[in-house]
Amino acid sequence: MIRGSSSRIARTRVGPSNSRTATRGMADRPIIAANKNFVPIRTNLRGSALLNTPRLNKGAGFSREERQIFGLEGFLPYDVHSLEKQALRAYNQLLKQPSVILKHAFLASLRDQNQVLFYKIMQDHLKELLGVLYTPGAAEAVANYSNLFRRPVGCYISFPNQDGMRAQLEGHLLDVNRTADVAYDSNNPHDAIDLVVVTDAEAILGIGDQGVGGITISTSKAALYTLGAGINPNRILPVVLDCGTDNHALFSDSLYMGWKRTRIRGKNYDQFVDRFIQNCRELYPNAIIHFEDFGMANAYRLMEKYKDIPMFNDDIQGTGAVALAALIAAIKVSGARLADQRIVIYGAGSAGMGIADQIKDGLMILEGLSEEEASRRFWCVDRNGLLVESMGNNLRHAQLPYARPDAEVEDWAKSEGDNDGVWLMDVVKNVKPTVLIGTSTHSRAFSEDLIREMGKHVERPIIFPMSNPTALCEVDPADALHWTENRALVATGSPFPPVELGGGKQYTVAQTNNALIYPALGLGAILARSRTISNSMLMAGVNSLASLSPALTNPEASLLPDLADVRNVSVEVAAAVCRQAVADGNAQDENTIKVVQGKGSLPLEEYIRSRMWDAVYRPLELVD
Numbered sequence: 001m002i003r004g005s006s007s008r009i010a011r012t013r014v015g016p017s018n019s020r021t022a023t024r025g026m027a028d029r030p031i032i033a034a035n036k037n038f039v040p041i042r043t044n045l046r047g048s049a050l051l052n053t054p055r056l057n058k059g060a061g062f063s064r065e066e067r068q069i070f071g072l073e074g075f076l077p078y079d080v081h082s083l084e085k086q087a088l089r090a091y092n093q094l095l096k097q098p099s100v101i102l103k104h105a106f107l108a109s110l111r112d113q114n115q116v117l118f119y120k121i122m123q124d125h126l127k128e129l130l131g132v133l134y135t136p137g138a139a140e141a142v143a144n145y146s147n148l149f150r151r152p153v154g155c156y157i158s159f160p161n162q163d164g165m166r167a168q169l170e171g172h173l174l175d176v177n178r179t180a181d182v183a184y185d186s187n188n189p190h191d192a193i194d195l196v197v198v199t200d201a202e203a204i205l206g207i208g209d210q211g212v213g214g215i216t217i218s219t220s221k222a223a224l225y226t227l228g229a230g231i232n233p234n235r236i237l238p239v240v241l242d243c244g245t246d247n248h249a250l251f252s253d254s255l256y257m258g259w260k261r262t263r264i265r266g267k268n269y270d271q272f273v274d275r276f277i278q279n280c281r282e283l284y285p286n287a288i289i290h291f292e293d294f295g296m297a298n299a300y301r302l303m304e305k306y307k308d309i310p311m312f313n314d315d316i317q318g319t320g321a322v323a324l325a326a327l328i329a330a331i332k333v334s335g336a337r338l339a340d341q342r343i344v345i346y347g348a349g350s351a352g353m354g355i356a357d358q359i360k361d362g363l364m365i366l367e368g369l370s371e372e373e374a375s376r377r378f379w380c381v382d383r384n385g386l387l388v389e390s391m392g393n394n395l396r397h398a399q400l401p402y403a404r405p406d407a408e409v410e411d412w413a414k415s416e417g418d419n420d421g422v423w424l425m426d427v428v429k430n431v432k433p434t435v436l437i438g439t440s441t442h443s444r445a446f447s448e449d450l451i452r453e454m455g456k457h458v459e460r461p462i463i464f465p466m467s468n469p470t471a472l473c474e475v476d477p478a479d480a481l482h483w484t485e486n487r488a489l490v491a492t493g494s495p496f497p498p499v500e501l502g503g504g505k506q507y508t509v510a511q512t513n514n515a516l517i518y519p520a521l522g523l524g525a526i527l528a529r530s531r532t533i534s535n536s537m538l539m540a541g542v543n544s545l546a547s548l549s550p551a552l553t554n555p556e557a558s559l560l561p562d563l564a565d566v567r568n569v570s571v572e573v574a575a576a577v578c579r580q581a582v583a584d585g586n587a588q589d590e591n592t593i594k595v596v597q598g599k600g601s602l603p604l605e606e607y608i609r610s611r612m613w614d615a616v617y618r619p620l621e622l623v624d
Contacts, residue, residue: 036610036614037614037616037618038618038619039618039619040618040619040620040621041056041618041619041620041621042620042621042622042623043056043620043621043622043623044622044623044624045070046070046071046072046622047070047071047072047075048075050070050072051072051075051076054111054112054113054114054115055115055234056620057113057114057115058083058114058116058617059076059081059086059113059114059117060076060077060079060080060081060086061080061081061082061083061086061117061617062076062080063080064080066620069620069622070620070622083116083117083120083616083617086114086117086120087117087120087121087124090110090117090121091121091124091125093106094106094107094121094129100131100132100136100137100140101137101140101141101144101148103129103132103137104132104133104137104138104140104141105141105148107121107122107129107132107133108141108150108153109150111153111223112150112151112153115233115234116615116616116617117615119223119226119227119233119615120615120616122223122227122615123227123567123615126227126563126564126566127495127562127563127564130224130513130515130563131495133220133223133224134220134221134224135205135468135469136205136468136469138205138216138217138220139204139205139206139207141213141216142201142204142205142207142210142213142214142216142217143207143210143213144213145210145212145213145215145216145257146212146213146250146253146255146256146257146258147253147255149257153215153219153238154215154218154219154222154237154238154239154240155168155169155172155237155238155239155240156212156215156239156240156242157169157239157240157241157242157276158212158242158258158259159241159242159243159244159259159261159264159268159272160259162272162275165275165276165279166279166283169279169280169283169284170283172193172237173189173190173192173193173283173284176192176193176234176235176237177189177192190283190284190285190286191286192235192284193235193236193237193283193284193287194231194232194235194236194286194287194288194526195222195225195231195235195236195237195287195288195290195522195526196236196237196239196280196284196287196288196289196290197218197219197221197222197225197236197237197238197239197290197292198218198238198239198240198241198276198289198290198291198292199214199215199217199218199239199240199241199291199292199293199294200214200240200241200243200273200293200294200295200298201213201214201215201217201240201241201242201245201293202243202263202293202294202295202298203293203294203295203296203299203315203350204217204293205217205293205468206441206468206472208247209245209246209247209263210245210247210250211242211244211245211247211250211256211258211259212240212242212245212256212257212258212259213258214240214293215238215239215240217292217293218238218239218240218292219238221238221290221292221314222236222237222238224515224518224519225518225519225522225523226519226613227515227519227566228515228516228518228519228520228566228567228570229519229520229522229523229566229567229570229574229612230523230567230570230611230612230613230614231519231522231523231526231612231613232613233613237284237287239276241272241273241276242258242259243259243263243264243269243272244258244259244260244261244262244263244264245258245259245260245261245262245263246262246263269298273298273302277289277306277309281309286310286526286529286588287310288310288311288312288522288525288526288533289306289309289310289311289312290311290312290313290314290518290522291303291311291312291313291314291315292313292314292315293315294313294315296349296350296396296398297396299313299315299316299350300316300350300353300396300397300398301397303316303317307532308532309531309532310525310530310531310532310533311532311533312518312521312522312525312533313354314514314518315350315351315354316350316351316353316354316357317354317358317538318354318514318517318518318521319351319354319355319439319466319512319514320354320355320356320357320358320359321358321514321517321518321521321538321541321542321545322512322513322514322516322517322545322560323355323358323359323437323464323466323491323512324355324358324359324362324542324546325516325517325542325543325545325546325549325560326464326491326510326512326546326549326559326560327341327359327435327462327464328362328542328543328546329546329549329551329552329559329560330460330462330489330491330551330559331462332546332549332552333460333489333549333551333552333555333559334459334460334462334489336434336460337367338359338362338363338366338367339363339367339369339377340434341377341434341435341462342377342379342431342432342433342434342435343356343359343377343378343379343433343434343435343437344378344379344380344381344424344427344428344431344433344435344436344437345378345379345380345381345437345438345439346381346424346436346437346438346439346440346442346445346446346474347381347382347438347439347440347441347442347467348380348381348382348387348399348402349382349439350398351439351466352380352437352439352440353380353396353398353399353402355437355439355466356378356380356402357398358538358542359377359378360374360375360377360378360401361374361535361538361539362539362542363377365535365536365539366539366543371401375401375402378402379402379404379427379431379433380399380402381422381423381424381427382399384421385420385421385422385423386404386409386421386422386423386426386427387399387402387403387404388403388404388405388406388409388422389403389404389405389406390406391403409422409430412426412430413426413429413430414426415429424445424450425449425450425453428450428453428454429453432454432457432458433454433458434458434461434462435462435464436454436461436462436463436464437464437466438464438465438466438467438473438474438475439466439467439493440467440474441467441468441472442467442472442474443467443471443472443473443474444473444474444475444476445474445475446463446465446474446475446480448479448483451463451475451479451480451483451484451488452483452484454484455483455484455485455487455488459487460487460488460489461484461487461488461489462488462489463475463480463484463488463489463490464490464491464492464512465477465480465490465492465493466491466492466493466512467493467494468493468494469494470494470495470496473492473493473494476496477490477492477496477499477507477509478496478499481499481501481507486501486502486507489551489559490507490509490510490559491509491510491511491512491559491560492509492510492511492512493511493512494511495511496509496511497509501556505556506556507556508550508556508557508558509558510551510558510559510560511560511563512560513560513563515563515566516545516560516561516563516566516569517541517542517545517573519566519570520541520545520569520570520571520572520573520574520577521533521537521538521541521573521574521577523570523574523577523608523612524537524541524573524574524575524576524577524578524581525537525577525581527574527578527589527592527608527611528577528578528581528582528586528587528588528589528592528593529587529588529589529592530581530586530587530588531586531588532586534580534581534584534586536580536583536584537577537580537581537584537586539580540576540577540579540580541573541574541576541577543576544572544573544575544576544577545560545561545569545573547572548561548569548572549561550562567612571605571608571609572605574608575604575605575608578592578595578596578604578608579596579604582596582597592607595607
């Protein structure tokens with residue numbers, strides 16, 4: 001219980017939050033965004049135990065009063081430093097790290113010491129540090145996980161220990177429920193986890209199978225949910241499913257910490273994953289399950305299998321959603337219609353097919369096309385050339401809807417006279433696409449001849465070279481604009497500098513970063529306690545993101561909002577997702593339903609801000 005008359009609250013001054021957002025786990029009374037960070041966190045920890053709890057540790061930021069109440073005198077140097085001063089010192093330390101991998105390790109260490117300070121630095125320098133925390137920095141950290149290991153973070157579920165899976169997941173639930181300021185309003189301990197980010201690490205960031213090291217992807221992705229949409233980091237569970245590995249370099253590494261066996265497949269794999277999902281649904285019934293970096297063969301299967309629960313696959317749906325948002329913005333700038341586009345996708349893997357699926361859903365939902373009519377708007381080119389029906393069993397399940405009839409291409413003129421396949425230049429010459437999307441990781445595949453050929457037939461060619469990293473991008477945006485006399489509308493997967501257009505004008509290149517949409521989608525689904533994440537909810541988020549395009553008012557501006565403004569963007573996108581969840585009948589949270597219906601005490605956007613987590617030091621209250 002709270003210590004009656006001797007209960008003491010250290011009234012630490014909390015500065016105004018730039019993002020004006022809030023935490024979950026408050027009492028039933030309304031908490032507005034302006035004062036939410038003054039609500040104290042209750043804890044019985046004192047002294048070194050408090051300093052060693054990253055969720056509560058403030059380091060030199062503990063006030064004089066807090067140091068006295070919590071027995072911290074003698075544990076800290078004398079001077080009290082603001083969060084801003086701490087952030088400046090830590091950022092300067094970060095800059096002294098000589099490589100990306102060491103910068104990543106520094107951020108991981110900071111997260112394990114002082115959670116608020118970690119997120120403060122990341123938010124203040126998000127565009128600069130995103131590549132350190134996530135791709136490409138995370139790829140190197142994943143590959144070297146066992147050699148860099150310092151302390152475990154997240155949940156490790158290994159196939160040989162699967163009989164204890166439920167107890168392992170319960171252990172994390174109990175750990176969360178012992179943490180201050182995470183209990184949900186219902187006081188139901190099973191409401192303590194909002195989001196599970198899970199990977200089986202088979203297809204990590206273009207570097208393939210990385211075994212147990214995949215936990216780093218889950219933790220990095222979890223952090224982006226907090227940075228992008230203010231989801232409480234203490235209510236997110238990162239998970240790696242250790243199914244073995246087919247990466248033999250890991251077998252030969254004596255320090256490798258995962259299960260040293262070839263990757264399980266077939267029935268054993270399916271039963272293992274299903275057991276995990278069922279346990280999550282029972283222990284964390286309201287949690288969103290985010291699938292990350294599963295191999296293509298399993299990613300689509302599992303997405304279809306579990307579509308009736310609140311789950312999301314970022315590699316397929318997230319990439320497709322942000323690409324569609326950029327495409328909708330580009331089409332509005334060009335004055336065309338989505339239904340009139342001829343879309344060529346170069347790279348028919350999980351990302352390319354995910355983009356095709358999302359655009360197809362857009363054609364069906366926004367334009368009223370049938371699935372067959374929508375599918376006919378695509379020409380997809382893989383390493384074997386244009387996907388055609390005669391490829392038969394060589395086509396993956398996700399590619400089947402987009403295979404063109406062989407009769408269509410029989411009379412096409414082929415630039416290289418190759419009768420064994422129809423290649424990208426042949427497709428561009430014959431289809432005369434209005435949209436060209438690259439997900440091939442084939443560096444500079446969009447040559448000058450190809451771009452000029454496309455530009456002959458389209459007033460505003462839409463060109464999205466989306467492969468990561470920059471070195472694998474299909475075309476430099478500056479070249480795409482130059483070769484089309486600055487008529488192209490361009491978005492990329494990697495960040496690029498603005499392109500000089502002459503006459504003092506610059507074209508800002510949009511980056512199709514998934515972080516612009518998936519955190520907000522998760523936030524909206526969490527606040528609504530949605531039964532599932534429907535296509536219409538995803539489309540509502542896409543439309544909302546597209547409506548925020550700076551290019552709608554300035555043709556030289558980016559097709560997508562700046563990542564630095566992601567928190568404000570997420571409020572708008574999450575609001576659209578919440579409204580659609582209510583409209584679909586998926587929403588179960590009574591408070592959110594009331595707010596959406598205009599019956600709450602706050603407007604929806606203000607309500608969303610009040611439920612988001614901020615990187616600020618809140619007051620602490622000492623309890624027994």
